[in-house]
Amino acid sequence: MAEEVILLDFWASMFGMRTRIALSEKRVKYDHREEDLWNKSSFLLEMNPVHKKIPVLIHNGKPVCESLIQIEYIDETWPDKNSLLPSDPYKRAHAKFWADFIDKKVNVTARRIWAAKGEEQEAAKEFIEILKTLESELGDKKYFGDETFGYVDIALIGFYSWFGVYEKFGNISIESECSKLIAWAKRCLERESVAKALPESEKVATFVSDCRKKLGLE
Amino acid sequence: MAEEVILLDFWASMFGMRTRIALSEKRVKYDHREEDLWNKSSFLLEMNPVHKKIPVLIHNGKPVCESLIQIEYIDETWPDKNSLLPSDPYKRAHAKFWADFIDKKVNVTARRIWAAKGEEQEAAKEFIEILKTLESELGDKKYFGDETFGYVDIALIGFYSWFGVYEKFGNISIESECSKLIAWAKRCLERESVAKALPESEKVATFVSDCRKKLGLE
Numbered sequence: 480m481a482e483e484v485i486l487l488d489f490w491a492s493m494f495g496m497r498t499r500i501a502l503s504e505k506r507v508k509y510d511h512r513e514e515d516l517w518n519k520s521s522f523l524l525e526m527n528p529v530h531k532k533i534p535v536l537i538h539n540g541k542p543v544c545e546s547l548i549q550i551e552y553i554d555e556t557w558p559d560k561n562s563l564l565p566s567d568p569y570k571r572a573h574a575k576f577w578a579d580f581i582d583k584k585v586n587v588t589a590r591r592i593w594a595a596k597g598e599e600q601e602a603a604k605e606f607i608e609i610l611k612t613l614e615s616e617l618g619d620k621k622y623f624g625d626e627t628f629g630y631v632d633i634a635l636i637g638f639y640s641w642f643g644v645y646e647k648f649g650n651i652s653i654e655s656e657c658s659k660l661i662a663w664a665k666r667c668l669e670r671e672s673v674a675k676a677l678p679e680s681e682k683v684a685t686f687v688s689d690c691r692k693k694l695g696l697e
Numbered sequence: 698m699a700e701e702v703i704l705l706d707f708w709a710s711m712f713g714m715r716t717r718i719a720l721s722e723k724r725v726k727y728d729h730r731e732e733d734l735w736n737k738s739s740f741l742l743e744m745n746p747v748h749k750k751i752p753v754l755i756h757n758g759k760p761v762c763e764s765l766i767q768i769e770y771i772d773e774t775w776p777d778k779n780s781l782l783p784s785d786p787y788k789r790a791h792a793k794f795w796a797d798f799i800d801k802k803v804n805v806t807a808r809r810i811w812a813a814k815g816e817e818q819e820a821a822k823e824f825i826e827i828l829k830t831l832e833s834e835l836g837d838k839k840y841f842g843d844e845t846f847g848y849v850d851i852a853l854i855g856f857y858s859w860f861g862v863y864e865k866f867g868n869i870s871i872e873s874e875c876s877k878l879i880a881w882a883k884r885c886l887e888r889e890s891v892a893k894a895l896p897e898s899e900k901v902a903t904f905v906s907d908c909r910k911k912l913g914l915e
Binding site for chain 2: 541543544551555556568575576612
């Protein structure tokens, strides 16, 4: 069957980056469609009527929403290349736990650093603690899944392109606090899938500055 | 191998109820250990050092945290009885989407009804809208997974034992607004796994009243 794969995406989204990386790891060809988040397409609203958010993966006309669910879907649908999740149920549960931790902690706290007024310092302190927890889970392993790049790496790596933003608005140095995590990020960036999916930090910084103006924060 | 399965739980937790139901559907025997949430055991803190929350499922000494991840783990570890998730990747992704929706929307909004001051009415209105969205997804199906009781049903049904609390503090009638969802809940309660896992509404009401006193809300 001829596969039709469409990704509704936005370049600066760390969630979109996840799905781009997963598709790239599986060598899936897809039609990449950039959305204007301030003027969403009717196709996006039709494909994700509940959350109205990117990324949306559309496979043969059927939408899959939420980036972590998309990674699992991609792994199950194209199982022949680069397994993204371990096959052992306990290891799978362990990977899902850490990806869930990233969704619950990293993004929420990161947003409080750059998109809120007055609580940046507290959020920045919490953010470093969260990264240290992740660093402790990483330990001396090459990737979160040990020797294999996979689910947890994909869930986290997109945030790296925003680290400069968090450092600027949180007045922190992530590299000096979490050097092992930075080394891990640089290892991930050696993969073509990651290098292609992540935007340049300077471009993200400009985008965030524009966002803050639109949100009335500057 | 002799299986050792322990569940660290708290009777009124809708998350704990999920895991109880999943274990019961699979006919897994386990050691049920009730936690005092105001004085957590050192075993709980050791088994879930990151979130320090119940439920924790401990299988042959290894902890699995977060209730939705536990359901998936249970389904993968004991695959021979009552599949909880569909085998088709698209249907799996669809079920995960709705369970994720329940975690992101239902619990957060429900808590705003009974555990906050002054915004109960707004939260109650939002809560009804969220239930209507779920009702629309249910449609005329017997269960969320059509003819098969499974993942999404398990993710949602525990909240039913708290509906009386939401009705009281939100000043709403869920039955008159969402009659199909109530009929679904009653169908679920015909299953032994659900009937055994859900506490009586009156007991939950007394517990919430005590909680509100402890939180200084009454």
